[in-house]
Amino acid sequence: MTDIRKLQVQGVHHITLTGADRQTSIDFWEGTLGMPFIFEQPNLDSPGENHLYFDPGDGRLITIFTNEDRTPDRRRTPTDPGCVHHLAFAVSEATFAQAETRLKARGIGYTGPKDRGFMDSIYFKDPLGFLIELACYRFTPPEGCRHADVMIRAHRLRVERGDHHIDRVHLADAIEALVEERHASLSADRSARNPY
Known part of the structure; x- marks a missing residue:
């Protein structure tokens, strides 16, 4: 009989998304969501791609594979089984209170705010059609x-x-x-x- 044990995780290390071009990623992740752009290098598994690193505020990382031959496509990304539905980012009450105004100023469509009982949420898509949630605990x-x-x-x-x-x-x-x-x-x- 085999000795089966868990591979115990201790948190999210990073999340990597496939982006379009470099500047679109910087403009969205840093210029819209305020995540400092902290690191960049070639994608070590795919020489034609670049790998951008952003700090979402908790010391972990959001990373984006970019390629200058890809362009943004705003259609909703797939939600088939096995696909990521959305990413939710924590924001303060002060930021949440400004979310609608700041999204409108950029011409970004959104859904919400939504009362989730234990938190409030607002949803919008990134330039590539990926659903983003801003979540504020109550x-x-x-x-x-x-x-x-x-x-x-x-x-x-x-x-x-x-x-x-x-x-x-x-x-x-x-x-x-x-x-x-x-x-x-x-x-x-x-x-x-x-x-x-």
Whole structure:
């Protein structure tokens, strides 16, 4: 019998997309989404292509294979099984509040904002027809927790209560439970009380 073990991942290292020409990629990823253009070299697996690297803000990378013989095609990229449907990027509430105005100023069509219960989203296509989402969480995790910690707890509460989707009440109750579990208190009774 074979000893089967997981290949445990620890996060996204980078995502690579096939782009058109170099300048279109720079204009979109840096000039529209604000990702610093940090590195460039030939595509080591395909000599006719260039490989551009952008920093999406969390220290990981978005990379683009470019070729000066390719031109942008704004038709929607395929969504067949096995294809990437869209990429979602985290933005602050301040940036999200400006997203519609800034997309309109560029003449970029969009869908949203959409209420996702635990976050707000707005969608638009890049110059090659690839769907991009700007996502803004509606909560800040308690100290020492990650967004995923709050999400799994909120999901469990939603399922227990028979609710359709995660909403603000599940997030608030999840955060309260995580604080109670992970942060000590001198009080013997930490239940909700009314001091008035």
